[in-house]
Amino acid sequence: MRYRGTRVDEIIAAGSGRVHIRDGASLDARITTLPAPLHEVRLRSAAYLNVAPEEPVVMTELLQHYHRVSRHHVVPRNVLRPPGLAVYTARHHPRRLRYDADACTRVVAHLIERPRAVAAQFSAAALLGITDFADSADTALLGPFNRRITDDVTVPSVRREAADLPTWTLRLGERTLRTTPPMLTLAHCLRAVLDSEHAWSTPAGLPPHPATIRGVQLIDRFRREFGLTADHIAEALHGLIAQRTLTRLLALSDAGADSPPETVMRLVAREAAPHLEWCPQVPVYTDGSVGAPGTRDPGRTLLTVLDLAATACRRFLYYDGDHHLDRSQRDRDSAILAQLTVWNWTGLRVTAGMLADVRHLNALVRALTYPRVLSA
Incomplete structure (x- = not known):
């Protein structure tokens, strides 16, 4: 099947x-750990211990300070x-x-050891x-x-490269690394999730199958970070993912989720209150x-951005990540909530613990959107 994602990749x-990423781009060496060759670190350790590199004590000492990411590369344990x-x-x-x-660290090591190889799936995504989702894949x-x-964990999963495989080349210092382009990467990641080759935690209690939830989270991330529409995804993945499956995933997707938990929160809200436009x-x-979703008016001062809102009835949901535990952030959150309440907005601040109990959160959202439930 001919790859149709080139236009969207462009x-x-x-x-x-x-x-921002493109074919030929340089990776930021400040945030990408370059693995060290094991033989070089072994020689340094042997010199420090004043023994031959072959002595077992050398590896014992080395592994106190380094972690093996592949057969021939290590990284410091502090990273x-x-x-x-x-x-x-x-x-x-x-x-x-x-x-x-x-x-990212692992795939760099494996690509250095296999110059003809191409990063794929979640390694390419990283x-x-x-x-x-990539660090556990x-x-x-x-x-x-x-x-x-x-x-x-020191050996990659491998597949045979197709003869017409499109690739991008990225640079890390003087090294070149080949990877699949963004839309082919998304297709490969979706296949891995749908075929249960990779998985991560999803809350129990949502009607979609866990693999479907993960697929929607994946598409949401690619859409949000790369600024893509559902039509972009449908065009690029045509023929790579079964049409019925792709249509179902896109119907549940939205480009506005800032994080995977926000995707789950949206799915809960739509299940609990399907009569509202979230x-x-x-x-x-x-x-x-109130402005249009996903927009900013430079001529007005922004109070807040509601993570999810049904504007017609002034209901909202926030997802509070770890940074909301900070004292100054809590003070700001409280001030914003007070002002929204004055303006007749009603909402919930949802945490990771609340997302883990979908049944209870569903009941809370229903109570929020069906006021009579509160007095029942």
Whole structure:
């Protein structure tokens, strides 16, 4: 099937969204860890210990300070993911693999070791700037390989590269890294999710199948970060994802979700109150006026942006991430909530814990939108 995503890839390369990436772009070395060759670190450790590099004590000492990300590369332990997060995400991995190093670091190591390979799936997404869900995913490569799904965190999952595979080249210092372009990357990620090759935590209790929720979260992230419409996705993924499946996912998708939890919050709201039109990113100004979703009026002072709102009845939902625990942020949140209340807005501030209990959150949203439920 001929790849039809080139036009949309070019739109992304022109800078249509919040993430700017193009074929030939340089990755920011300040935020991308370049793995160190194991043999070089081993020689330094041997010299420090004043023993031969082959001595077992060398690797024992080395691994106290470094973590192996591939057969021939390591990174300092201080750049690893938080241990608790690595353990948590491993619970949802199809083979319970625990990845302590982030996806970008791992795929860079594997591409250095395999210059003919191409980053794919969530490894490619990480290189392109879509890091959500990638750090707990297998490193995935395309190239002159027989298909193999890994059961070892230092070994990538590989598939044979198609003869007409479109690729982008990215640069990290003096190194060049090949990756699939954005829309082909999205297609590969969706296939991995729908085929249960990768998974992450989703709340129980929502009608869509967990794989469907993950697919919608993926599409939402690509749309939000690259500034894409549903039509862009439908055009680019034509023939790569079954049409009925793609239509179903796009019907649930929205480009306004700022994070994967906001996608879940929107799905809960639509399930709890389907009679309302829920819109994301609704601006409210200090004069009480409400702007069109996803817009900003430079001539007015912004009070807040409602993560999700049914403007016709003045109902809203916020998703409060970790930064809302900060004292100054809590003070600001309270002031905004007070002003919205004066203007007859009614809403909820939703947390990660509330999203985990979909049934209760559904009841709260129903009570919010059907006032009579409150007195029942």
